Amino acid sequence: MTIATKDFDPVTFDIIQNALEAVADEMFVAQRKTSMSAIIYEVLDLSTSILDRHGQIAASGAGIPAFIGVLDKAVRGILKKFALAEVRPGDVFASNDPYFGGVTHLNDMVLVAPVFDGERLVAFVANIAHWNDVGGSVPGSMSSEATEIFQEGVRIPAVKLFEEGRPNRAVFDILEVNTRLPDFLRGDLWAGISGLKIGEKRVLELVAKYGADTFEAAMEDYMRLGERRARAALQALPKGSFTFEEEQDSGAMHRVTMTIREDAFVVDLSDNPRQKGSSNSSREGTEIAVQLAFKAFTDPDAPGNGGFFRPLQVVTRPGTIFHVEAPGALGYYSEVEIRAFDMLLRAFASWFPGVVPAGNFASICGTVVGGPHPETGRHYTIVEPQLGGWGAWEGRDGPSGQFSGFHGETFNCPAEVAEARYGLSVDQAALNAEPGGEGQWRGGKGIDVHYRVRADDNFLSVGYTRSRIPPWGVAGGRDGSTNYVELRRKDGTRERLSFATNVAVNAGDVIRVVTGNGGGYGDPRERSREAVAEDLKDGYLTPERAREIYGFET
Incomplete structure (x- = not known):
C-alpha cells in the first residue's frame, strides 16, 4: 500500500x-x-x-x-x-x-x-x-x-x-x-x-x-x-566513467570503476582478488562501505535514509574479498570494507581535486588483549579500535587522534577504565611524534599508547592495515606514517606486528600501539613559521627535521 x-x-x-x-x-x-x-x-x-x-x-x-x-x-x-x-x-x-x-x-x-x-x-x-x-x-x-x-x-x-x-x-x-x-x-x-x-x-x-x-x-x-537530495547532487557531477587502482600492504591491487550517469551512480568492484583467510566482506557489507563514501562525497548533510541510496548501484563478483561466499571467514571484514571506503575517497581526490582531503590512517586497528585478571583471576577480554590521524586540506591541518570516518562517532576507552576493568596498565597515552604528513598544512597525528601486561598467560591479537603503505599526501604534501603494534618483551626483544593472532604475552611485556599520521597538503616549504614553531614546541618536530623539511633554522 x-x-x-x-x-x-x-x-x-x-x-x-x-x-x-x-x-x-x-x-x-x-x-x-x-x-x-x-x-x-x-x-x-x-x-x-x-x-x-x-x-x-x-x-x-x-x-x-x-x-x-x-x-x-x-x-x-x-x-x-x-x-x-x-x-x-x-x-x-x-x-x-x-x-x-x-x-x-x-x-x-x-x-x-x-x-x-x-x-x-x-x-x-x-x-x-x-x-x-x-x-x-x-x-x-x-x-x-x-x-x-x-x-x-x-x-x-x-x-x-x-x-x-x-x-x-x-x-x-x-x-x-x-x-x-x-x-x-x-x-x-x-x-x-x-x-x-x-x-x-x-x-x-x-x-x-x-x-x-x-x-x-x-x-x-x-x-x-x-532520494531528491541524492538525485540533485548527482545532477551536479560530471558524467562519465572513471577507473582507479591502489596497491595494498600485501602487494595485491584493489580496483574500482565508477560510472556517473544522469539517473545512477554505479560503483563496480568486480575486478578484485579472490576471497582469502578472514579478510573478506559480505556483499551487503561492501555496499555499506560504498554508501558511506557516496554520501560523504555527494551530500553529507542530507538524510541518511533508505531513499538517499536509491540512485546508487554496487556491482561485485561472488567469491572475491568484496563478496565472500560461504563458508568463507569474515573476522576482519572491517579492514576490507575500510579499504574499499578509503580507495573510493582516494579515487574522488584524484578525479575531483579539492573535494577530498589528504589520506588518513584508514584502519580500524582492532586490538584484542585478554587473559586472567591479575587480581581476580577472572578471564577478561579487551577489544579496542584505535584512534589515528586524519589528512590535511587546504587551509587546515588534519585532526589528530580521531576514529576513521568509516568508524564514526565512537571513543577510545579511557585509561582509568582500562586499568580498572582489564589486566593492563596504561604507561603512556600520547600523540604520535613520528615523521610523516608534513606540508603547508600537516596531517593530523596518530597515537602512541603503551599497555603494560600485569599477568602471565595473556594473549594479543591484532588486525591493522596501512601498515606498509602510508596515507597519501596532496598537492605536494608528504605521505603520512603507518599503523603497527610493537611488542616490547620484558627481556628487551621487540616484534613489529600488523596481523597476528593469539600471541602470548606475559607480565612486564609492553604492547605499544602506534597509529598513522595523516597525509599533508601543499608544499612543506610554504608552512608558516608560527605553525612550525608550534610543532617544535609540541614535540612533533625536531630542529633537524624543521631544517630538512621546512627549511627553517631554530
Missing part, C-alpha cells in the same frame, strides 16, 4: 521525522547505559535505527555509520527467511551470521523487533553491538588465521529470540554456553533488548498521537526527500 503524502500536513511530517531521530537516539542511550562491556558503554561500538515496514532505514541514532547501514540489510534478511504472516507482535529476532542478514562478523549481534499497531505492522526497531566473545578458536573470536566461518564462533542465523513475547530459552542457552564471557554477553544482550523496548514504546506513542496512516506517510515522505 502506497500512501499519497500530498493529503497530509507537511509540518506534521517534519515533527514526526524529527521525533523518529530523537527516538533512535533514546534507544542508543538506553542500550549504552545498561550494557556490561566497555566496548559498548565507553567506545560506543553500537548503532540503533527505526525502519519502515519494508525494512528501509527511516531514522538512526548515534554510533558507527557502518553499523547503521547494516540494519536495513539485516531486516531484509529476516523477511527473506520469515513470511510477513510469521512476524508477530512481541517477536524479537537475533542474527549475527553474515550469510543470514548479519552482514558483518559473528561478534556483531543484530536485534530486531517489529512494531505493530494492533494487527498492523507499522515499523521495525533494530540495533547492533559488538560482543567481546562469541566463542570460536581464539578468545575474542577474531582470528586472522581463520579460513572458515565455523572457526569464528557461534552462528545465530536470523532466529526468533522471543516469539510473541515468550523467550526462546534454547537460543539464550546456546549463546551463553558458547562464550568465554557469559555474564558480559548476558548483560549486553539484555541491554540490546531494553533498547528495542524503548523504541517500540516511543514509536507506538507517535502512532497513537498522529495515526498510523500519517505516521507511515511521514516516513515515506522522508524517503522521498532523501
Whole structure:
C-alpha cells in the first residue's frame, strides 16, 4: 500500500521525522547505559535505527555509520527467511551470521523487533553491538588465521529470540554456553533488548498521537526527500566513467570503476582478488562501505535514509574479498570494507581535486588483549579500535587522534577504565611524534599508547592495515606514517606486528600501539613559521627535521 503524502500536513511530517531521530537516539542511550562491556558503554561500538515496514532505514541514532547501514540489510534478511504472516507482535529476532542478514562478523549481534499497531505492522526497531566473545578458536573470536566461518564462533542465523513475547530459552542457552564471557554477553544482550523496548514504546506513542496512516506517510515522505537530495547532487557531477587502482600492504591491487550517469551512480568492484583467510566482506557489507563514501562525497548533510541510496548501484563478483561466499571467514571484514571506503575517497581526490582531503590512517586497528585478571583471576577480554590521524586540506591541518570516518562517532576507552576493568596498565597515552604528513598544512597525528601486561598467560591479537603503505599526501604534501603494534618483551626483544593472532604475552611485556599520521597538503616549504614553531614546541618536530623539511633554522 502506497500512501499519497500530498493529503497530509507537511509540518506534521517534519515533527514526526524529527521525533523518529530523537527516538533512535533514546534507544542508543538506553542500550549504552545498561550494557556490561566497555566496548559498548565507553567506545560506543553500537548503532540503533527505526525502519519502515519494508525494512528501509527511516531514522538512526548515534554510533558507527557502518553499523547503521547494516540494519536495513539485516531486516531484509529476516523477511527473506520469515513470511510477513510469521512476524508477530512481541517477536524479537537475533542474527549475527553474515550469510543470514548479519552482514558483518559473528561478534556483531543484530536485534530486531517489529512494531505493530494492533494487527498492523507499522515499523521495525533494530540495533547492533559488538560482543567481546562469541566463542570460536581464539578468545575474542577474531582470528586472522581463520579460513572458515565455523572457526569464528557461534552462528545465530536470523532466529526468533522471543516469539510473541515468550523467550526462546534454547537460543539464550546456546549463546551463553558458547562464550568465554557469559555474564558480559548476558548483560549486553539484555541491554540490546531494553533498547528495542524503548523504541517500540516511543514509536507506538507517535502512532497513537498522529495515526498510523500519517505516521507511515511521514516516513515515506522522508524517503522521498532523501532520494531528491541524492538525485540533485548527482545532477551536479560530471558524467562519465572513471577507473582507479591502489596497491595494498600485501602487494595485491584493489580496483574500482565508477560510472556517473544522469539517473545512477554505479560503483563496480568486480575486478578484485579472490576471497582469502578472514579478510573478506559480505556483499551487503561492501555496499555499506560504498554508501558511506557516496554520501560523504555527494551530500553529507542530507538524510541518511533508505531513499538517499536509491540512485546508487554496487556491482561485485561472488567469491572475491568484496563478496565472500560461504563458508568463507569474515573476522576482519572491517579492514576490507575500510579499504574499499578509503580507495573510493582516494579515487574522488584524484578525479575531483579539492573535494577530498589528504589520506588518513584508514584502519580500524582492532586490538584484542585478554587473559586472567591479575587480581581476580577472572578471564577478561579487551577489544579496542584505535584512534589515528586524519589528512590535511587546504587551509587546515588534519585532526589528530580521531576514529576513521568509516568508524564514526565512537571513543577510545579511557585509561582509568582500562586499568580498572582489564589486566593492563596504561604507561603512556600520547600523540604520535613520528615523521610523516608534513606540508603547508600537516596531517593530523596518530597515537602512541603503551599497555603494560600485569599477568602471565595473556594473549594479543591484532588486525591493522596501512601498515606498509602510508596515507597519501596532496598537492605536494608528504605521505603520512603507518599503523603497527610493537611488542616490547620484558627481556628487551621487540616484534613489529600488523596481523597476528593469539600471541602470548606475559607480565612486564609492553604492547605499544602506534597509529598513522595523516597525509599533508601543499608544499612543506610554504608552512608558516608560527605553525612550525608550534610543532617544535609540541614535540612533533625536531630542529633537524624543521631544517630538512621546512627549511627553517631554530
